[in-house]
Amino acid sequence: MDANTLGLMAAGFVHVFSLMNMGMMILGVTIGIVVGCMPGLSAAMGVALLLPLTFGMKPETGLIMLGAIYCGAIFGGSISAILIHTPGTPASAATAIDGYQLTLKGKAGKALGTACTASFFGGLLSCISLYFFAPALAQLAMKFGSPEYFWLALFGLTIIAGVTSGSMVKGLMSGAFGLVLSTIGMDPMEGVERYMFGIDALYNGINVTCAMIGLFSMSQVFILIEKAIKERGNVIDFEDSVFLKAKELAQIFPHVIRSWLIGNIIGILPGAGASIACFLGYDTAKKFSKRKDEFGKGSIEGVAASEAANNAVTGGSLIPTLTLGIPGESVTAVLMGGLIIQGLQPGPELFTKYADMTYTFFAGFVITQFFMLLIGLGGCRLFAHISRLSDAILIPCVFVLCVVGSFAINNSFVEVGIMFLFGFFGYLMRKLDLNTAAVVLALILGPIGERGLRRSLTLSSNDISILFSTPICWILIALCILSSFSPLLMKVLRKRKKTEEAG
Amino acid sequence: MxxxxxxxxxxxxxxxxxxxxxxxxxxxxxxxxxxxxxxxxxxxxxxxxxxxxxxxxxxxxxxxxxxxxFKGFLPKQFWTMFGAFLGFFVLMYFFGFYLASLVYILFCLHYFKIPKKHVVLVLIVMLALTYFTFGWFLNVPLPKGEILGEFL
The missing domain is CATH 4.10.280 (MYOD Basic-Helix-Loop-Helix Domain, subunit B)
Structure with a gap:
């Protein structure tokens, strides 16, 4: 790390301590925890819904707020997982196993304290990799020309296959569907209107923020209205302290470190996410623990491992998003949308031209972890009651916020209509096991890929060999092939493991 | 298949x-x-x-x-709510955002049989939240409505 980078890092910490930035961190963490602790809402949905709030802010302040919501939501999911055995977000599914058992034993405070402390360490340590790997990867991205950007976009899209939990082809179909939708608007080279049907608002294509609010937030409203409103379980009042003793801290420490490494690597890998990391962290802790028999019956080690892993994903997942413009999961795709709204393109420029802004955001991400610890420990009793909020109240509130948020983008009813349409499509896609995150990725990466491809062909007088002209192109092609077939490979490996176990 | x-x-x-x-x-x-x-x-x-x-x-x-x-799908509830969404858009277009929100939230909470005390609380919180966040902080000119806008 050179002196210039160290100087930028220090300057980031100086800039972050402004009243506005601090206020937005507190607000973001609080909103994030509230969103996360309500089982009907997800982190991606929360960030998408609140994206329009950042329009009037400075880019760094807006990003700090979105980052704070992200971190808060991932931790917030553990509150309902521990207290009512319903994970607020899929990232806390593993936390529910031991967290709820601790609650039944009258140790809910201990469980929440462990979750919060482990989340803090997981998130804080994940910032280390953000500081070290992001600038290095950005330097590599500086060597990218048009052909490389085409392959990079394609690589991002093939990751869709990895993101997909069900059928790989259906995941890719969702991506291709999004790619077709991304061609709506003005042709970037020929200046021809494409599929606009006389709607001027579509001149710059489908607004990605609208699409995201629709696909992630509005679709959730449709999911909530289709079924009978569920009564949430009663929150058990707890009297025990949320603060951990030194002995307990020492007990969870090795698991936090292991989970940090796991979560961080999972975060950096595009396609994987916090929901996978929490189970991997939990399983690894179980393997290495001296108190294996306590797992599943109320182990603070289990809670710590799961929570440290899912929060360690946050910093890691920002690396490919900010440096290469490849959001590996839905929350980072929404965060990238926030970046684009501010007129910034992910890539090397964030570490050169806009380095001040980027390092202020990084510093904000570090400070956010401290606010998460303070607000989480201090307010978990209050958040526990919020987690019981009925879906019947959430439905109109989220819908109104979806409408006002999409309207605020361009003060236009067309955007509201697009949001609603995407919401209904998103609902059907989720019901039919198609991938909404893939559509968002395609809407973001489609124009980048198109520009890369068409510029390359223009430069080479339509000679296609330009797409295979550099070693970076070949590396990206190899990555495309690898990521396309990774689900098949994983399937074969899983089958082989099962056969070995059976044998 | x-x-x-x-x-x-x-x-x-x-x-x-x-x-x-x-x-x-x-x-x-x-x-x-x-x-x-x-x-x-x-x-x-x-x-x-x-x-x-x-x-x-x-x-x-x-x-x-x-x-x-579609297991557990409640058609009556789903389509009533879907109709309410469309009703909200129509109301918003003619009478503006705040009146549409008031009517829509009241309707939804009444439909789901939410206690009156909570209805009042939700209404105050939501309208205050949207006013201060979008109207005051972000300066977004929320729709006043084709009809109501004439008088405002």
Whole structure:
């Protein structure tokens, strides 16, 4: 790390301590925890819904707020997982196993304290990799020309296959569907209107923020209205302290470190996410623990491992998003949308031209972890009651916020209509096991890929060999092939493991 | 072979056909990229259909998974709420955002039988939140409505 980078890092910490930035961190963490602790809402949905709030802010302040919501939501999911055995977000599914058992034993405070402390360490340590790997990867991205950007976009899209939990082809179909939708608007080279049907608002294509609010937030409203409103379980009042003793801290420490490494690597890998990391962290802790028999019956080690892993994903997942413009999961795709709204393109420029802004955001991400610890420990009793909020109240509130948020983008009813349409499509896609995150990725990466491809062909007088002209192109092609077939490979490996176990 | 997968394939083919037809109206230079992505979607849909056909040859039946996919679906509640969404848009267009929100939230909470005390609380919080966040902080001119706007 050179002196210039160290100087930028220090300057980031100086800039972050402004009243506005601090206020937005507190607000973001609080909103994030509230969103996360309500089982009907997800982190991606929360960030998408609140994206329009950042329009009037400075880019760094807006990003700090979105980052704070992200971190808060991932931790917030553990509150309902521990207290009512319903994970607020899929990232806390593993936390529910031991967290709820601790609650039944009258140790809910201990469980929440462990979750919060482990989340803090997981998130804080994940910032280390953000500081070290992001600038290095950005330097590599500086060597990218048009052909490389085409392959990079394609690589991002093939990751869709990895993101997909069900059928790989259906995941890719969702991506291709999004790619077709991304061609709506003005042709970037020929200046021809494409599929606009006389709607001027579509001149710059489908607004990605609208699409995201629709696909992630509005679709959730449709999911909530289709079924009978569920009564949430009663929150058990707890009297025990949320603060951990030194002995307990020492007990969870090795698991936090292991989970940090796991979560961080999972975060950096595009396609994987916090929901996978929490189970991997939990399983690894179980393997290495001296108190294996306590797992599943109320182990603070289990809670710590799961929570440290899912929060360690946050910093890691920002690396490919900010440096290469490849959001590996839905929350980072929404965060990238926030970046684009501010007129910034992910890539090397964030570490050169806009380095001040980027390092202020990084510093904000570090400070956010401290606010998460303070607000989480201090307010978990209050958040526990919020987690019981009925879906019947959430439905109109989220819908109104979806409408006002999409309207605020361009003060236009067309955007509201697009949001609603995407919401209904998103609902059907989720019901039919198609991938909404893939559509968002395609809407973001489609124009980048198109520009890369068409510029390359223009430069080479339509000679296609330009797409295979550099070693970076070949590396990206190899990555495309690898990521396309990774689900098949994983399937074969899983089958082989099962056969070995059976044998 | 699942019935819902068949519906997805039909939809994707129709989607491709529509965009293919529209692309034909573009000048020569602007057609290539759209054709490429439409072709990609067509190809992937065909791969899916091929998988499904192979599955069908094995099982010799089409599984009707629609009831399973929409298990627990309450049509009356869903369509009432869907109607309320559309009603909200109409109200917002003619009478503005705040009045539309007031009527819509009242209707929803009444429909779900939420206690009156909570209804008042939700209304105050939501209207204050949207006013201070969007109207005051972000300076977004929320719609005043075609009819109500005349008097404001």
């Amino acid at each position: 699942k019935r819902t997968d068949l519906y997805i394939c039909i939809f994707m083919y129709l989607f491709c056909a529509f965009f293919q037809h529209e692309t034909g109206k573009f000048p020569e230079g602007a057609r290539h990229y759209p054709y490429f992505v439409i072709g990609l979607l067509f190809l992937l849909t065909t791969v899916r259909l091929w998988d499904m056909a192979q599955q069908y040859m094995k099982d010799r039946c089409v599984v009707n998974d629609v009831p399973e996919t």
